[in-house]
Each structure stands twice: as C-alpha cells, then as structure tokens.
Amino acid sequence: MATVTAPQDPEADPRVKAVFDDIRATRGTDFINNIWRYLAFDPGLLEATWADVKAVMATPSALDPKVKELIYAAVSVANACDYCTHSHLAAARAKGASEAEIADFFRVVASAGKTNHLLNALRVPVDEAFRKEV
Amino acid sequence: MATVTAPQDPEADPRVKAVFDDIRATRGTDFINNIWRYLAFDPGLLEATWADVKAVMATPSALDPKVKELIYAAVSVANACDYCTHSHLAAARAKGASEAEIADFFRVVASAGKTNHLLNALRVPVDEAFRKEV
C-alpha cells in the first residue's frame, strides 16, 4: 500500500513518456518497474530521480555495473528498504551476478551487520593508521 | 571513548596471542588495529569475531576481496558505524580499490541513500517480476 497514487495512464503525460522511453532504451527492455510507475504522480520528481539513477548506475564508471548493484543492495538492506533490496538484487542478477556471488553478498552483509553492532556497542577509537587526511 | 577497557598487555593471554598471530599471518602485516586490541578484553568474543571475519572476508569466495570490502563498507555507512566505515574503506584501498573506485563507491552509496528514503516514503509495492521464489 503506497502513500501516493500511481496514475492510470502515466504515458499520457509527455514528460512521463519521455522518461519511460529513456528507461526502456537504456535498459533494453519494455519492462517499467513500479517505482517509476508511482513516481509518475510527479513528473519533475520522476525526471530528477531517473536522471540521478541513470547517471550513477547506468553510465560506465570505475566500478563495474554488477558491483555497483551489490553496493546499492547492501545499503538498501541496512536501511530496511524492502523495494530497493528486491529491485537491486534483481538488477545484480540481471547484470551477471551468479547465485554463488549473491550468497557471498548475504555472507558479507550479515558479517558487516554483526561487527557494525559490535563496534557501535564498544565505541572503539578509530586507528590513526586509517587516517586519509593529510 | 570506548565502553570497555583494552588490556595493557593483551598478548600475555595465550588465546589473545594466538588470534593476534593469526591476524598477522593472514594479513601479512604486524599491524593489529584497535578493534582486536579492545576485543582482547574477552578472549572468547575475540576468537569468535575473528573467526567470523576471517571466514567471510579473508577466505577466497565467489566475490573478489576488494568488492567484499566495498559491500562491507556500504553496510557500515548505512549503519553510521564510524570505525567500520574507516576500517573497511582502508581495507578496500589496501586490496586494490583505486581512488576512482572509491569515489564511485561514494556516488552509489549516496544514490542508494536517496532512493531508499524515497521508497520508504512512497511504500511502493514490490513488482511480481522481482519474485525469486518458485
């Protein structure tokens, strides 16, 4: 149950149609997932959100696309974002993550959750050796 | 300021010394960072924590070590774990992450933070297409 209403015919709005067309072209698929269908309630927010996601996730950069999806999914897990966890694990698989890599992802995320809590409980001072600043 | 006291001479305890020796051998360095020095207050907790981190992070697996450190750091950022963010970004760099990859990491983590909040606000239903269960 969402807090906004997805428009019945989102592509009747030319700004929405332009974004959807770009999503389809960028991803090479006709499938438009729910986040975009709901964001169509506000074309400006839809445009800005897609522009950001496209620039970061669908544009070649230093890290490979599969790795970026796994990092994205890791943040989503820690933020308890149900939708984002599903969509970015699906994207990681679509971009080539094997089931062994996904299982490894679960191991790393769980281990991080463990030591994050341990350190947030112990409040250990950060080592000077980790200093990056000059 | 920590919530436990790090022992003054941790390696006087043979269980602590065994863990520290294994950390040094596994990592190929004499440096023992603070989390292990503080965990030495309870040798059993030190052993269990190192066993977990070693099995997940220092044992060959499907994902490469650098990628695992970036996933670990991503969870740590979302959990606001100061120590973990520093230590795992340092580890990612030590395992070969370039500064361009680290900058890319920041971009992905920030973008995930953005859409995580957007989705947790919109509460959009998860697409059936993301279903993994059979």
Add this chain to the structure above:
Amino acid sequence: MATVTAPQDPEADPRVKAVFDDIRATRGTDFINNIWRYLAFDPGLLEATWADVKAVMATPSALDPKVKELIYAAVSVANACDYCTHSHLAAARAKGASEAEIADFFRVVASAGKTNHLLNALRVPVDEAFRKEV
C-alpha cells in the same frame, strides 16, 4: 501481523474508553486508528502513549500542526516505520498539506537520505561555525 492481540471489545475497559473518547474529542472524528486499538492490550501503555502524542502533536506550539506532521513523517521514513509513515502523511494531509507540499516532502527526504549517506561515508568534520555552545 502484529506481535500483540488487539482486544475484541476494547472500550469495555473504562481506561481504554477514556482514551478513545479523548482521541475522538481531540481529533473531532469517530475514527480510531489501529495503533490505539492494538495498544488497548495494555491500558497503561495506551494512556502514556496517547498522553505523549497529544502533548506534542495535538497541543498548540511554536511550529504549526502540518509542519510537525511532516517532521514526524520524515523521522518515520528514515526509521522504515511503515505504519508511522502512512499515519503521519495522512495526518499531514488532514492538517492541510497540499499534494505539492507532499511531493516537496518526498524531494527533501530523498535529498537528505542522499547527503546523510554521503556524509556518513566521508566522515567530514563538523564546522566550528555550526557551534551553538558558548
């Protein structure tokens, strides 16, 4: 699926009835939403929770009621509280938030989520200029 059982006939308990009557009088509606129906499992917790919410949210104060609901909803989004996000966005609308304001709320919450993660990753020192203490 809740972790407690909502009583079948909550207002049979005079302490519950008194709280429900006050909710109805304060809000000018007969509608009692689920949080109160479930909290009726423990009249003392119901009374204390309503007293707190009434004092903070239903009592005139420096900020106007609509703004308080938006701040409340913002915290709820960041805490991934599904119920609270729904109920306080509904309350913001009931207290006069326009759909344009709600869309603006989504933009601000998303942008905050972005820079929160960026800053929690960069761990930038707080400027002395922000110091409020004397």
Add this chain to the structure above:
Amino acid sequence: MATVTAPQDPEADPRVKAVFDDIRATRGTDFINNIWRYLAFDPGLLEATWADVKAVMATPSALDPKVKELIYAAVSVANACDYCTHSHLAAARAKGASEAEIADFFRVVASAGKTNHLLNALRVPVDEAFRKEV
C-alpha cells in the same frame, strides 16, 4: 577524521571554483562549509551533490525554506548523521527558525522516535483508511 583528503587549494580547479562561486552567490555569504571543501576531492561528485542540494533546498517550492531544513534535519537525526544534523539545524536557524521552534523540533523528533520504535515492535497493520491508492 575523514575518509578522503580535502584539497589544500580547492579553487585552483576551475570546476571547484565555479561551484564555490555558485554556493556563495546562492547563499549570499563567503562561508563555504566543510562538506563542499571535502567534496572538492572529486569535482564531478561536488557538482552533482551541489546541483541536487541547490535544486531541492535553495529553489522556491511548495514548502518554505525553514520547513524544508527542519524536515532535512529530522531525517539526519534518525540516520545519526552528525554533520548533517549540525549543518541543517544551523541552516534552519539561518532561515528564521526561532529557538522555540527548534525546541519544538526536538519534541517532535523525540516523539516520533518513540512511536516508530513502538510500532516497529508491535507491527500493527496499516489502516485501510490511510490508503491513498485508488
């Protein structure tokens, strides 16, 4: 202690200088706070972050600037972002929030933290009456 190194002379880079000039012009002050000084380590990330913050926070929209800063600060508190909490409460004050409004903000944020945890513990079902979808 940050995870990146702030450049010594950031405005030697014309892309950085252009952003800093725009920050100064937009805000009507010579003060450049640390987030921008550190983000200068990567001009592209600096540009993208400022473009987002400027579009959302420094551009007239449905909600007034003070309210947007309070919503931003509310998210930052819930995410335990030290820097963001300081900078956006300072911004709220700079945009006219009175000390009484700031105190009210604290009350609302604390009350939201309370019921968020109560609801995340009780897992009460969302009322159909809150449904926004049609």
Add this chain to the structure above:
Amino acid sequence: MATVTAPQDPEADPRVKAVFDDIRATRGTDFINNIWRYLAFDPGLLEATWADVKAVMATPSALDPKVKELIYAAVSVANACDYCTHSHLAAARAKGASEAEIADFFRVVASAGKTNHLLNALRVPVDEAFRKEV
C-alpha cells in the same frame, strides 16, 4: 516475498538435514521456522548462521535465555527487521517472558527510541564519568 528460493525438499541435502536435526534436538521441538528453511538454499550459510545463533542464544551464559531474547528483539525492532522481531518475541515468550514483561519491553524500547532521537538531535558530549577505559 523472499529474495531467494527455499528448496522444496531441504532435508534431501545431508548438510541441511544435519542442521535441522540439531535445531530440533536443541530446541526440543519438530518445528523448523522459515529462516532455516530459506537458508537451506546455501548449506554453508545455513551451517554458519545456525552455529552462531546456537553458540550465542542456545548455550548457557551469563545472561539468562529470556533476557537474551529480549535484547535480541530490541536490536531487531530498532533495525526494523520484521521477521526477527516476530521470531525473537516468540522465543522470549517460549522461554518464559510473561505478557507483563513483554509490555514492559515495549515501554523500554519506545522510551529508548525517544531519547536516542533526542540525543542524536542534541549531540550532547558523553560524560567523562561514563569512561570505562583506564
């Protein structure tokens, strides 16, 4: 809707059967809850997770089992983990927590949520008197 597929006949795998047998023996019940049924998708992850939970939660230690379940549930509430909140409150009840204790748990968790947000907003310095380090 899960992000992995639970095997149809998990105990056909002898490693899974061994874990399930140990869960049944340790808990004195035939009931295997969903987390283990889904983790069976990766026997190594299943083994490691059960070994950790068994060592911490099903082995006699300084705190009594009921108290450990309440602490576990408290973390789960704060992390918005729906499954964990349900399973560890159920475990607390199974290990003897009365309904009055569960109600008390809700009060404490809610109060902690309140002051956590208040302190994360106020950013008050930690008292030297709380220092544990020597």
Add this chain to the structure above:
Amino acid sequence: MATVTAPQDPEADPRVKAVFDDIRATRGTDFINNIWRYLAFDPGLLEATWADVKAVMATPSALDPKVKELIYAAVSVANACDYCTHSHLAAARAKGASEAEIADFFRVVASAGKTNHLLNALRVPVDEAFRKEV
C-alpha cells in the same frame, strides 16, 4: 559539540532545580549527567523527558532494572546513539550487571545485528506460528 547551549547556572531556574533534585533523590547520587544539563535549555522538555525516563526506568515494573538498562542499551547501539550507549551501559553496570553479563550483551547484540541484516536481505516471510493475533 552540541546543537544547543547548556545553561551556565541551570538550577537558577526553579523548574530545572526541581527536576535535578528529583534526579538526585531518585538515583541517590549528586551526579547529574550531561543530558539533563543540556536539556535544561528548555525546562518543559527537561520535565517531560525526565518524567518519561523516571516512569519507565526508575519505577518498579515486570522486568528488573538491570535488564531494562540492557534492553535500552541494545536499542541505543542499533540507533548508533553514542551518548545513550555509554549512559545505559554505565547504568546497567551501576544496577548490577557483571562484566560477564556485559560481554554477553555484546555477543547478543552482535548476533542480532548479523541476522537482522541477513533477514532484511533474504526477506523471508514471517511464520504463521509466530502469530499472536487471534
């Protein structure tokens, strides 16, 4: 560095003095920790916060005081509240928690952090057997 200014002579305000006196009497100590000294900036918020903490934490109830402090600290760890983690672990020790119990607390909190992340990644459906509702 706090976001409010602690008054120089807080007990010059009779409302603040009354709260401080009650804290001293309730706790049987002259020590007033920083949260109360900073909250003195707003006597109404100070009174309401102390009333809540006193009712929940300093009033006999189903759970014993030490256990309540550990639950409180567990939530604080998960919320990355530095001040609260320190103050409530100190309170748990003051109310009788042994160092072995504190070490056990760390183990449970870390294990919960681990499975919380694992479950928030796997998104396993909650077992019907955990249903409390009738």
